[in-house]
Amino acid sequence: xxxxxDLHVHTISSGHAYSSLKENIEAAxxxxxxxxxxxxxxxxxPGASHIFHFTNLKVVRESLLGVRICRGIxxxxxxxxxxxxxxxxxxxxLHFLIASLHTPCIQPGxxxxxxxxxxxxxxxxWVKIIGHPDDDRYPLDYEELVSGAKREKVALEINNSSFRAxxxxxxxxxxxxxxxxxxxxxxxxxxxxxxxxxWYDVGEFSLCRELLDELDFPPELVLNYTLEGLxxxxxxxxxxxxxDGPLAPPSPE
Ligand SMILES: [Zn+2]
Ligand SMILES: [Zn+2]
Numbered sequence: 036x037x038x039x040x041d042l043h044v045h046t047i048s049s050g051h052a053y054s055s056l057k058e059n060i061e062a063a064x065x066x067x068x069x070x071x072x073x074x075x076x077x078x079x080x081p082g083a084s085h086i087f088h089f090t091n092l093k094v095v096r097e098s099l100l101g102v103r104i105c106r107g108i109x110x111x112x113x114x115x116x117x118x119x120x121x122x123x124x125x126x127x128x129l130h131f132l133i134a135s136l137h138t139p140c141i142q143p144g145x146x147x148x149x150x151x152x153x154x155x156x157x158x159x160x161w162v163k164i165i166g167h168p169d170d171d172r173y174p175l176d177y178e179e180l181v182s183g184a185k186r187e188k189v190a191l192e193i194n195n196s197s198f199r200a201x202x203x204x205x206x207x208x209x210x211x212x213x214x215x216x217x218x219x220x221x222x223x224x225x226x227x228x229x230x231x232x233x234w235y236d237v238g239e240f241s242l243c244r245e246l247l248d249e250l251d252f253p254p255e256l257v258l259n260y261t262l263e264g265l266x267x268x269x270x271x272x273x274x275x276x277x278x279d280g281p282l283a284p285p286s287p288e
Contacts, residue, residue, distance in 0.1 A: 038259040041238045042072030042105060042164065042268065043133060043192065043228030049075045050082025052232035056095070059237050063102050066238035070103035070265055074133050079111040079120040079140045089121075090128055105130040105269065109166055110156075111140035115148040117155020119162070126161035130269055133192070133228075134159070135166030136173045138203075146174040153180060157187040163268050164226055167194040169211045170204035177210075181217045188271040190258055191218065196230035198242035208246060215252050226258045226268060 044059050045052035054062075056073060063071035073092070076083040092106040106129045110119040119134055126132055134156035136149065143149065153175065156162050165184065168175055168191055184191045191214060197207030218225055227244075231237045240259075247257065258264030 036254045036257070036260040037067070038227055038238065038240050038257075039262060040068055040070035040072070040103075040105075040259055040265050041229050041231070041240075042070075042107060042131060042226065043074050043109070043166065043194070043230045044071055044237050045075055045109075045230070045232045046073060048084045048088055049232070050080070050084070054231075054234035058234040059231070060099050060102050060104070062234040062237040064100050068102060068238050069262060070105055071237065072105035072107045072131060074107040074109045074131075076137075077108050077110045077120045079113065080137060081139050086125055089125055092129065105265075107131040107133065109133045109135055110162070112136050112152050112156050113141060115144055115152045115155070117152050117158065119156060119159060121161070123161065126159075129161070131163040132159070132161045133164040133166040134162045136170070138172065143173045146176050149173045150176040150179050154183040157183050157189040162189060163271055164190045164192055164228070166192050166228065167197050167204060167207070167230065168192065168214065169194060169197045169207040171206040171210065172204065175210070177214050177217050181214065181221055181223050185221055185223045188267075190224060190226040190268050190271070192228045193225050193243045193246070194228050194230050195240050195243045196232075196236070198246070208242075211246060212250060215246070215250050218256060219250070219252060222256065224256045224258050224264070224267070226264075
């Protein structure tokens with residue numbers, strides 16, 4: 036099976052990435068991808084673009100060089116309720132949000148707190164993907180995480196960059212393997228993301244695929260292998276019709 040899309044791609048607008056939108060789209064085309072998602076870091080990440088960068092994504096055509104363009108953002112989770120730095124009035128202009136834990140934006144908590152943060156973010160109807168839930172700096176309860184993803188129909192990411200020796204994330208492969216084992220048992224689909232910060236990493240999933248092969252993970256649970264998988268991601272989450280204004284954080288339990 037061949038991955039058809041990559042929704043986790045950064046351009047130079049993220050502040051610590053090195054390629055333009057055009058270079059990334061060309062790289063996606065060379066990989067034979069049908070769609071690419073642009074998901075630059077949201078404003079709370081040091082060096083990221085102003086929110087106007089994201090509202091103006093409307094100027095980007097739906098399809099360029101034969102590749103469908105999905106307009107997204109990688110939101111930062113700011114607290115253990117899952118509050119993110121992208122208001123609904125901005126989110127509604129985009130095709131998808133990835134929500135992730137990043138050290139400049141939130142200090143790691145206990146496994147219970149980190150998991151609560153991700154479950155809270157999943158309740159945001161615009162969040163379609165949980166980015167790199169695979170890092171021992173942010174320990175997680177993977178049983179809870181997978182059942183939350185199933186309930187909220189949010190995709191859990193298998194992040195190719197987390198598996199590199201140079202990654203700041205810790206034990207990404209071990210944690211992803213555990214998550215995949217639970218996803219297989221529960222029939223919960225996953226999404227592959229390159230987390231490319233330079234053009235030649237767009238659609239680069241070789242480390243993800245090595246792990247999937249090793250675990251004999253069922254291809255029908257990998258969203259990237261079909262265009263229906265892309266529709267599932269973009270259309271998942273709670274109904275958002277008519278919704279506006281920031282979500283109130285859920286009350287503490
Ligand atoms: Zn980054
Ligand atoms: Zn990230």
